[in-house]
Amino acid sequence: VDRTEVIRTCINPVYSKLFTVDFYFEEVQRLRFEVHDISSNHNGLKEADFLGGMECTLGQIVSQRKLSKSLLKHGNTAGKSSITVIAEELSGNDDYVELAFNARKLDDKDFFSKSDPFLEIFRMNDDATQQLVHRTEVVMNNLSPAWKSFKVSVNSLCSGDPDRRLKCIVWDWDSNGKHDFIGEFTSTFKEMRGAMEGKQVQWECINPKYKAKKKNYKNSGTVILNLCKIHKMHSFLDYIMGGCQIQFT
Numbered sequence: 001v002d003r004t005e006v007i008r009t010c011i012n013p014v015y016s017k018l019f020t021v022d023f024y025f026e027e028v029q030r031l032r033f034e035v036h037d038i039s040s041n042h043n044g045l046k047e048a049d050f051l052g053g054m055e056c057t058l059g060q061i062v063s064q065r066k067l068s069k070s071l072l073k074h075g076n077t078a079g080k081s082s083i084t085v086i087a088e089e090l091s092g093n094d095d096y097v098e099l100a101f102n103a104r105k106l107d108d109k110d111f112f113s114k115s116d117p118f119l120e121i122f123r124m125n126d127d128a129t130q131q132l133v134h135r136t137e138v139v140m141n142n143l144s145p146a147w148k149s150f151k152v153s154v155n156s157l158c159s160g161d162p163d164r165r166l167k168c169i170v171w172d173w174d175s176n177g178k179h180d181f182i183g184e185f186t187s188t189f190k191e192m193r194g195a196m197e198g199k200q201v202q203w204e205c206i207n208p209k210y211k212a213k214k215k216n217y218k219n220s221g222t223v224i225l226n227l228c229k230i231h232k233m234h235s236f237l238d239y240i241m242g243g244c245q246i247q248f249t
Contacts, residue, residue, distance in 0.1 A: 001019060001021065001031075002017070002019050003017075004016075004017040005017055006038055021058060023058055023059075023062055023237070025059075025236065025240075028057055028059065029057055029058040029059070030055065030056075030057055031055070031056060031057065031058055031061075032053055032054070032055045033053060033054045033055075033083055033085065034050065034052075034053040035050075035051040035052055035053070035071055035081075035083065036048040036049065036050055036051060037049040037051050050073070050074070051071060051073075051081065052070075052071025052072055052073050052079060052081055052083075053071060053072055054069045054070070054071055054072065054083050056069065056085075061085050061087045062087050062237065062240060062241060063240055063241070063243075065086065065087055065088070065241055066084060066085075066086045066087075067084070067085050067086075067087075068082055068083070068084040068085075069082060069083060070082050071083050087241075089235065089237045089238070089241070094153070094155070094233035094235070095153070095154045095230055095231060095232050095233055096151050096152065096153050096154070096230070096231040096233065097151070097152060097153075097154055097157060097189070097192075097228065097229065097230050097231070098149055098150070098151045098227060098228070098229040098230075098231060099149065099150060099151075099152070099192065099225065099227060099228055100146075100147070100148070100149035100150075100225070100226045100227035101119055101136070101147050101223060101224065101225055101226070102144070102145060102146035102147065102223075102224050102226060103117060103119075103143075103144060103145055103170065103205070103221055103222065103223045103224065104144045104221060104222045104224065105143060105144060105221050105222065106143045106144070106145075106170060106182055106183075106205065106220060106221035107143075107182050107183070107207070107220040107221060108143060109172035109180040109182065110172065113141045114141045114142060114143050115141075115142075115143055115172040115180075115182065116138050116139065116140045116141060116142075116172055116173040116174075117138070117139055117142070117143075117145050117170055117171065117172055117173070117182060118135060118136050118137065118138045118139070118147070118170070118171055118173055118179075119135070119136045119147060119168060119169070119170050119171075119223070120132060120134070120135045120136075120168070120169045120171065121133045121134045121135075121157075121166055121167075121168050122166065122167040122168075122169070123156070123157065123158060123159065123164060123166060124164060124165040124166065124167060124186075130167060133152055133156055133157050133166075134150055134152050136148070136150065138173040140173075143221070149227055151231070154189070154230075157189055158188070158189040161189075162188060162189045162190040162193070163188050163189075163190055164188060164189070165186050165187075165188060166186065166187050166188060166189065166192075167184060167185075167186050168184060168185055168186070168187060168203070168223065169181070169183075169184045170182040170183050170184070170205050170220075170221070170223065181207065182205060182207065182220050182221065183205030183206050183207045183219065183220035183221060184205065184206060184207075184208075185203040185204060185205055185206060185223065187203060192225055192228050193228055193230075194228075195225045195226065195227060195228035196228050196229065196230070200224050200225065200226055201224070201225045201228075202222050202223065202224040202225070203222070203223050204218070204219035204221075204222060205219055205220045205221045205222060205223050206219055206220065207220045
């Protein structure tokens with residue numbers, strides 16, 4: 001399948017290389033691990049000393065998560081050495097996150113009533129484009145709205161990368177479709193997760209035009225994240241690694 005890096009002059013090596021192997025629950029996938037001592041002047045296996053091998057199935061490693069076995073030499077004699085293999089699942093992250101935002105003291109964009117704000121969240125892609133992730137409902141005639149909580153998959157929110165930039169824009173809804181820009185801020189899912197311990201995370205909502213023109217401009221309001229809750233979607237492997245046993249007849 002693959003080979004680890006060589007660790008020089010060490011009798012208790014910990015290898016950094018990861019092996020990615022497809023796991024098929026319905027198949028017996030036999031694996032053999034061999035450890036070799038490579039001579040200092042070259043990395044080939046021709047002149048290497050065989051230190052021992054271990055055979056097992058991928059299912060054994062997955063169900064135990066951490067499998068330790070003796071390394072057997074030629075003739076299946078066991079020496080003092082052993083090998084430990086640790087498995088973890090590389091999953092496409094199927095988790096959902098629930099978010100609830102509210103705002104305070106947003107700018108008033110309407111003459112005869114107060115602004116009708118709604119919030120849009122965009123994911124910033126690697127190619128500098130942005131993808132709309134969620135648009136909240138409109139709260140009519142309210143400069144301190146509380147939008148309903150919503151659920152979105154972690155994949156669509158940040159492509160599974162908690163450090164990916166998220167752009168959030170607050171608009172004042174208008175019936176003619178020409179919504180007025182109130183302000184914007186950027187964040188990351190990592191920053192939003194700060195609201196998981198029952199704390200609030202907040203951002204200043206900034207209108208860049210006002211910031212450039214007005215000297216004493218502070219912000220166009222504050223947006224607050226009240227709730228960030230992760231709903232874990234368990235995979236089949238989570239159950240097996242957690243010790244679930246199934247008997248079939």
